[in-house]
Amino acid sequence: MSEAQSITGEQSIARDLTAFQNNILVILAKEPMYGLAIKRELEEYYGTEVNHGRLYPNLDELVDLGLVEKSELDKRTNQYSLTDDGYDAVLDGIQWTLSKVVTDDDRADEIRDIVDESYSNQ
Secondary structure, eight states, X not given: OOSSOOOOSSSOGGGGSOHHHHHHHHHHHHOOEEHHHHHHHHHHXXXXXXXXXXXXXXXHHHHHTTSEEEEESSSSOEEEEXXXXXXXXXXXXXXXXXXXXXXXXXXXXXHHHHHXXXXXXX
16 A cells, blocks of 8 residues: 555645655755665655665655656666656645744744755755
């Protein structure tokens, strides 16, 4: 069984994805990557090994859902990139999170500081 639950209604597809799948989308929002680079980013985030048997079926599911595009870099290496729908799914998740976290001006200022810091570090 896939990690994504069934997709229903008009809501964003991102709301039916697992945290693991959403993390893959967030990683790909930065730039297209091949599978092992995605794996390394996830391992850095989780602080533990990510098995190929978990990563690649989830990547395939995201491709099937139209959120990620898979292309061949060479005979052995695939590259994955976010589609427009995938980017919209990332934004939907951010918007929902912010709608719950930003409850007053102080919290809004904290979020602005995080965004400014993240942007200046690029």
